[in-house]
Amino acid sequence: MSPRDRTVIAVMLVSTFVVLLNETIMSVALPVLMTELNVTPATGQWLTAGFLLAMAVIIPITGFLIRRIPTKVLYGTAMTLFSIGTLLAAIAPGFGVLLTARFIQASGTAIMMPLLMTTVMTLVPPARRGAVMGNLSIVISVAPAIGPTVSGILLDLLSWRFMFWTVLPIALIAMVIGIPKIVNIGEATNDRIDVLSVVLSALGFGGLVYGLSSVGEAANAEPFLPLWVPFVVGGLGLVAFVWRQLILQRDDRALLDLRTFKSRAFVVSSALMVVMMMTLLGAVVILPIYLQNVLHLEPLKTGLLLLPGGLIMGLLGPVVGRLYDRLGARTLLVPGAVLTSLALWSTLFFSATSSLWLVLAFHLMLSVGLAFVFTPLFTSGLAAVEPKLYSYGSAIFATIQQLAGAAGVALLVTVLSLAAAGLARTGSSEVEATAGGVHSAFLVAAILSVFAIVGAALIPTAKKEG
Numbered sequence: 001m002s003p004r005d006r007t008v009i010a011v012m013l014v015s016t017f018v019v020l021l022n023e024t025i026m027s028v029a030l031p032v033l034m035t036e037l038n039v040t041p042a043t044g045q046w047l048t049a050g051f052l053l054a055m056a057v058i059i060p061i062t063g064f065l066i067r068r069i070p071t072k073v074l075y076g077t078a079m080t081l082f083s084i085g086t087l088l089a090a091i092a093p094g095f096g097v098l099l100t101a102r103f104i105q106a107s108g109t110a111i112m113m114p115l116l117m118t119t120v121m122t123l124v125p126p127a128r129r130g131a132v133m134g135n136l137s138i139v140i141s142v143a144p145a146i147g148p149t150v151s152g153i154l155l156d157l158l159s160w161r162f163m164f165w166t167v168l169p170i171a172l173i174a175m176v177i178g179i180p181k182i183v184n185i186g187e188a189t190n191d192r193i194d195v196l197s198v199v200l201s202a203l204g205f206g207g208l209v210y211g212l213s214s215v216g217e218a219a220n221a222e223p224f225l226p227l228w229v230p231f232v233v234g235g236l237g238l239v240a241f242v243w244r245q246l247i248l249q250r251d252d253r254a255l256l257d258l259r260t261f262k263s264r265a266f267v268v269s270s271a272l273m274v275v276m277m278m279t280l281l282g283a284v285v286i287l288p289i290y291l292q293n294v295l296h297l298e299p300l301k302t303g304l305l306l307l308p309g310g311l312i313m314g315l316l317g318p319v320v321g322r323l324y325d326r327l328g329a330r331t332l333l334v335p336g337a338v339l340t341s342l343a344l345w346s347t348l349f350f351s352a353t354s355s356l357w358l359v360l361a362f363h364l365m366l367s368v369g370l371a372f373v374f375t376p377l378f379t380s381g382l383a384a385v386e387p388k389l390y391s392y393g394s395a396i397f398a399t400i401q402q403l404a405g406a407a408g409v410a411l412l413v414t415v416l417s418l419a420a421a422g423l424a425r426t427g428s429s430e431v432e433a434t435a436g437g438v439h440s441a442f443l444v445a446a447i448l449s450v451f452a453i454v455g456a457a458l459i460p461t462a463k464k465e466g
Helices: 003-025 028-038 046-068 073-092 095-123 124-158 162-181 193-220 228-251 258-262 264-294 299-327 329-349 356-383 388-427 430-457
Strands: none
Touching: 003 073, 003 095, 003 124, 003 162, 003 258, 003 264, 003 388, 003 430, 028 046, 028 356, 046 073, 046 095, 046 193, 046 299, 073 095, 073 162, 095 124, 095 356, 095 388, 124 162, 124 299, 162 329, 193 388, 228 258, 228 264, 258 388, 264 299, 264 329, 264 356, 264 388, 299 356, 329 430, 356 388
8 A cells, every 4th residue: 555545544543443432432331321310221221322323324324425525525524523522422411412412423433434444445455455454453442442441430530521521632633633634535426315315214224223222111111102113114214215225226326325235245244243233232231231230340440341352352453354364254253253152151150249250251252252253244245345336335334233233232221121120020139130131131142143153154255355
């Protein structure tokens, strides 16, 4: 790569680090926020699920935005939205404003992720993509790892608002330094956005995740809408969205070109991404609740306990990337999926009196397994589509990633809420009921992880793609 290309990727990596740090900084803080803002777990999880939902609604548009808007302008827009949302979150007077701020933050984050992936696939030669994606995974892994630790330190010393006051200056500095260095990638087109597709996307993805979250709320209170309504709206909206894209792509006018799914490798990678993100994001939200509400661990210690696993995942990134360039996807995906599944099944030994060493061992095993999954998954899936479809492939991957994460959070919190409520009615203490709910939630995640092993084995080739 030329020095210019390396600079562009480096600037986007730093900015992506900032937005991903913010994405996971909330996980340790959820129990604290639920207490201070007086909301239930089913409502509080919207600070994470709502963030992911907003990304899932916005990301389908990014394939169009990357083709229509110059890279420099799009990068500046993303970082500006993220900074505004972060400022609003820092001064939020209550849960409603805080949730709105998270939506605005998500708008910026939603643009950055596909923009980074498309830039890497466009600028990096096929023979080096594994190595570059491996280095990229350092940022993607270390930022989420540091997020809970930073959150724990700040919550131990200061108010939860400083989670956002700390991120804001970093985002502003990255934006001020980054905008002059970004250069435009490719030629901008004159495509027009299809408003109906945007509406159908919002109804489809939004309805499904809202429905999942409403099930969790039903364990504690009457939901705002009958449970069947959001599921019907979401299902019909998603079907209509797909139908609309199939028509528009005949003239290359689709908001999200679905011809990427003609590649078997892309289809299998997408399905595997759904399972992995559901289990990962759901587990990330459930684990701090278990550590703080059952094992009574302080936020700072919770963050420190989760740090080693994330750092190991980041350190393994370049190693896995180089192995991918030599061995291909399947050779790495199968053992990674198996190790991830074994880690999740080990949570069946969690109880109200579990040793912290057991929790640490689980998180380390989970992190190593995921390190061997995500780099091959992203690289092989995107490499399987035509170069002209890279922007759509990146947007579809990112949409699937965030929607599956939101669904996973909603699903596992729903299971936790329902199981805990059932145990509480039988006379169990609050700690015992929460421990039982956590046990049920992790059991669901473990069962889902078995499907990930099957998906890893179905990746079409063990040889290097591209």
